[in-house]
Amino acid sequence: MSKAMSSGNKTKLSFATRSVHAGYDSADNQGSLNPPIYMTSTYTFDNVAQGAGRFSGDEPGHFYSRISNPTQEVLETRLANLEEGEAALATASGMGAISATLWTLVGPGDQVLVDKTLYGCTFSFMEHGLKKFGVDICYADFTDHADVKAKLSDKTKVVYFETPVNPNMRVIDIAAISALAKGHNNDLKVMVDNTYCTPALQRPLTLGADLVVHSATKYLGGHGDLIAGAVVGDAETIQQIRLFGLKDMTGAVISPMTVFLILRGIKTLQLRMERHCQNAQAIAEMLEAHPAVDQVFFPGLKNDPYHEIACKQMDDFGGMIALELKGGYEAGVRMLNKLKLAKLAVSLGDAETLIQHPASMTHSVYTLEERAKHGITEGLVRISAGLEAVVDIIADLEQALAE
Secondary structure (H helix, E strand, O other), rough: OOOOOOOHHHHOOOHHHHHOOOOOOHHHOOOOOOOOOOOOEEEOOOOOHHHHHHHOOOOOOOOOOOOOOHHHHHHHHHHHHHHHHOOOEEEEEEEHHHHHHHHHHOOOOOEEEEOOOOOHHHHHHHHHHHHHOOOEEEOOOOOOOOHHHHHHHOOOOEEEEOOOOOOOOOOOHHHHHHHHHHHHHHEEEEEOOOOOOOOOOOOHHHHHOEOOOEEEEOOOOOOOOOOOOOEEEEEHHHHHHHHHHHHHHHOOOOOOOHHHHHHHHHHHHHHHHHHHHHHHHHHHHHHHHOOOEEEEEOOOOOOOOOOOHHHOOOOOOOOOOEEEEEEEHHHHHHHHHHOOOOEEEEOOOOOEEEEEHHHHHOOOOHHHHHHHHHOOOOOEEEEEEOOHHHHHHHHHHHHHOOO
């Protein structure tokens, strides 16, 4: 690694520069401008002692690609740099990162305190996965700090939340929740899903969180052509997750080809996020003024209840919008079925504008009663603002909203 990109100098260069250079030095790789893709499952040793040393962790180096890979190492170094953490672990999916981390941190009798609204598969893993193995899942409204404080207990090992929240766009005060959690027990882990923002807009570790997880499928990759995840935090915990949660419990191993695509995507992350944010702001303002729209959920709107918190902890307001139409579910279905440019699809953070109906798609694993309890309305529509010319996106939305 070049001296400019070492951990001690990781914040001296700008975010955009570190997105391109961190974790890689072409001089160490035959002058190759891009990191080589190491397509290997295993690694040879000079002797038995070297092999034993690598397995024990006493000697640096790779020994099996379920644990690590040189291409993967570049991505992990870069992600840790951008999130301002000590270390990172790349995984085969966002759910791979979440599940590997939680399998490592909790066991029977422990509690995970989570926000009342979660991405559907995260909710399913908590509710239908961890609970089966004796882990208590406790829900609180993380925008209500008194509720969080009341539900912290001696059993709490992890405090988990997303911000902004998928899909209803609530914004949770990372610093305040982290302080509450640490004030209760300094040993518990605060874990934040930063997928909606990426480190280009928000860095939870600098606000008191211990771990950050990502679906790298989304903005980090940025082109809708890969599935991946990551977790970032302190070096000791990340190593524990690598050797237990990844190696033994999930096997959620990322492909070196996928790593290469993410590295390529991250080089343009700041540029893309700027455009996503600009487009989302314009779309939200149009929707707010449209007679067919009942409510817009976007922290960039000055009358949004989370605008002030977003201004405090985010560098911009992101590319995600949620809305309710005056005609409810039926009106939402009509609008979605009339779209011509925007794509009716799940996922987010792609170049294309993507629109979906959470209650029947990404959050359909919740029952009707669970959605009502957890703040996911039946008529909610979610928009991931793409990179197209915003005038074209708005024109498509306007024709879809027309009677």
